[in-house]
Amino acid sequence: MAPAPQAPRARRSREELRSLLIDAGRSILDEEGLSIGAGDLTFRRVFAHVEATTGVRLTNASVIRRVWQNQEEYQMDVLLAVAATADSAGELAATSEVLVPLLGALDLSSPDGRMWSLCELARVGGEASMRARMETRDWSLWVGVWVLALTTDASDDRVRLREALAGGLQSASDVWEELFTGICAHLGIRVRAPLTLRQYTGAVSAMVEGSALRQGGDPELAVVVRPTARDGGPQEWTLFGICLEALALRFFEIDPDWVPGTAAA
Amino acid sequence: MRTASTAGRPARHTREEIRALMMEAGLGLLVDQGLGVGAGDLTFKKVFDRVELTTGIRLTNASVIRRAWENQAEFQDAVLAAVARAGDAGDESGATADALLPLLGSIDRSTGQGRLRALSEVCRVGGAASLRALVDSRSWALWVGVWVLAVTGAPSERVDRVRQALLDGYEATTELWMGLHGAMIDALGLRLRSPFTLRQFTVSVGALVEGCALREGSERQAAVLLRPSGPAGEPQEWTLFAVGLEALAHQFLELDPDWVHPDVED
Numbered sequence: 001m002a003p004a005p006q007a008p009r010a011r012r013s014r015e016e017l018r019s020l021l022i023d024a025g026r027s028i029l030d031e032e033g034l035s036i037g038a039g040d041l042t043f044r045r046v047f048a049h050v051e052a053t054t055g056v057r058l059t060n061a062s063v064i065r066r067v068w069q070n071q072e073e074y075q076m077d078v079l080l081a082v083a084a085t086a087d088s089a090g091e092l093a094a095t096s097e098v099l100v101p102l103l104g105a106l107d108l109s110s111p112d113g114r115m116w117s118l119c120e121l122a123r124v125g126g127e128a129s130m131r132a133r134m135e136t137r138d139w140s141l142w143v144g145v146w147v148l149a150l151t152t153d154a155s156d157d158r159v160r161l162r163e164a165l166a167g168g169l170q171s172a173s174d175v176w177e178e179l180f181t182g183i184c185a186h187l188g189i190r191v192r193a194p195l196t197l198r199q200y201t202g203a204v205s206a207m208v209e210g211s212a213l214r215q216g217g218d219p220e221l222a223v224v225v226r227p228t229a230r231d232g233g234p235q236e237w238t239l240f241g242i243c244l245e246a247l248a249l250r251f252f253e254i255d256p257d258w259v260p261g262t263a264a265a
Numbered sequence: 266m267r268t269a270s271t272a273g274r275p276a277r278h279t280r281e282e283i284r285a286l287m288m289e290a291g292l293g294l295l296v297d298q299g300l301g302v303g304a305g306d307l308t309f310k311k312v313f314d315r316v317e318l319t320t321g322i323r324l325t326n327a328s329v330i331r332r333a334w335e336n337q338a339e340f341q342d343a344v345l346a347a348v349a350r351a352g353d354a355g356d357e358s359g360a361t362a363d364a365l366l367p368l369l370g371s372i373d374r375s376t377g378q379g380r381l382r383a384l385s386e387v388c389r390v391g392g393a394a395s396l397r398a399l400v401d402s403r404s405w406a407l408w409v410g411v412w413v414l415a416v417t418g419a420p421s422e423r424v425d426r427v428r429q430a431l432l433d434g435y436e437a438t439t440e441l442w443m444g445l446h447g448a449m450i451d452a453l454g455l456r457l458r459s460p461f462t463l464r465q466f467t468v469s470v471g472a473l474v475e476g477c478a479l480r481e482g483s484e485r486q487a488a489v490l491l492r493p494s495g496p497a498g499e500p501q502e503w504t505l506f507a508v509g510l511e512a513l514a515h516q517f518l519e520l521d522p523d524w525v526h527p528d529v530e531d
Contacts, residue, residue, distance in 0.1 A: 017333040029344065035305045035306045046290045046291055063283060067280050074287065140416045140417045151410065206509070207473050208476065213476070239469060246516030247512050249512065250515070
């Protein structure tokens with residue numbers, strides 16, 4: 001098939017040229033993806049870093065065909081390690097640190113008090129979670145590996161990366177589910193059938209991750225004041241906390257069979 | 266007596282020790298300096314070939330350099346900024362509107378209960394369409410890649426430009442969806458609960474769908490669940506995103522007591 005006939009050599013304006021080339025560039029990126037990966041992570045750089053931080057001197061001979069076949073295999077292993085760590089370093093720890101002391105101070109004296117306590121945990125825990133997520137770069141790297149997994153041409157690499165990403169999410173979900181199980185037991189709430197705690201965990205995690213993608217700092221989203229204190233007074237809420245409350249109210253209900261003093265988190 | 270260390274010969278580390286040292290160093294370098302992300306493969310040559318193939322127009326470096334851009338790197342940045350600014354670019358909103366249009370003729374707006382049921386159905390059907398469109402969108406995956414560059418790239422004018430382009434794209438997308446959500450709220454006779462704003466609702470929904478799309482892209486389980494939400498209580502398929510969307514809708518919206526059915530108005 002013949003290529004498109006050559007157009008006459010008209011002089012195009014700067015704007016026309018820019019438009020033409022940007023459109024072409026975007027369509028190429030659509031087909032081929034961004035160049036993304038750990039290509040800058042050369043053995044040379046890593047050896048220098050290891051020596052600077054530990055005093056241990058390594059060479060290609062120490063590593064090649066001894067630990068990894070080659071540099072590419074090493075780079076893939078690092079990416080797989082990033083993929084497997086879905087929990088933004090210590091987000092769970094930071095959230096637990098804030099929630100656990102709060103558990104003892106909540107109002108469990110009535111169903112109304114227990115539902116209010118659930119909302120209070122969403123408010124306080126939500127803020128801690130988002131802050132922890134935004135303070136580290138680990139999750140941003142995880143997203144980078146996600147992009148690579150979806151856009152790389154190498155199908156074997158794509159499969160391995162996707163498996164590692166899925167594995168990382170599963171492990172993180174297991175741990176969060178444990179925390180939420182403890183909270184449910186403490187508050188005397190249960191998941192509304194036919195929903196499951198795993199689905200709640202997934203929804204909350206998706207909410208955190210999507211919110212972190214939008215960390216552009218829209219000023220209207222900073223803080224919302226609502227009359228939600230136990231006495232009807234004002235409380236400060238992050239938008240993320242409001243969303244967590246929404247999910248909690250959808251997924252949970254009072255457990256009519258709850259006995260106070262059941263094992264907590 | 267000279268020992269191995271005093272003789273200047275490095276201690277021999279086990280395979281496992283070396284692996285641990287290298288993995289820790291690699292992860293640390295990535296955290297400090299980010300993944301390599303960019304449009305480095307997008308050369309002028311490749312782009313000129315594409316332009317000639319698709320339009321017949323032949324361009325050379327002389328056509329472009331110091332005329333449209335100073336150099337190739339500046340062009341690559343311009344393309345990244347264009348990706349960042351494009352945001353939703355209509356794919357997701359178009360797919361959602363297409364899925365909802367057939368629904369609008371059959372919803373019951375004659376009672377408050379009917380309007381709330383309609384809201385649930387809009388969430389279920391529209392939510393599934395939105396999520397599918399995003400998961401299948403290569404443009405969105407690219408956008409996320411540019412986000413990674415903006416967030417993890419070493420500070421520079423280039424990264425600042427990309428960040429600003431992301432914010433511009435985000436604003437345009439938010440405005441687009443605010444229009445759609447506002448129209449849906451009006452059509453169903455709803456209003457925002459005080460003190461919430463339409464922007465807060467739109468941003469929350471956007472965050473949830475993107476988070477769900479990230480998860481769906483990693484583990485294609487198509488988290489579909491059955492709920493007895495049909496008109497006669499029969500089971501209907503819901504995506505997890507739609508369940509969350511319904512939760513957000515009930516959090517942010519309420520029936521508007523002053524709403525008048527259009528038929529009554531006429």
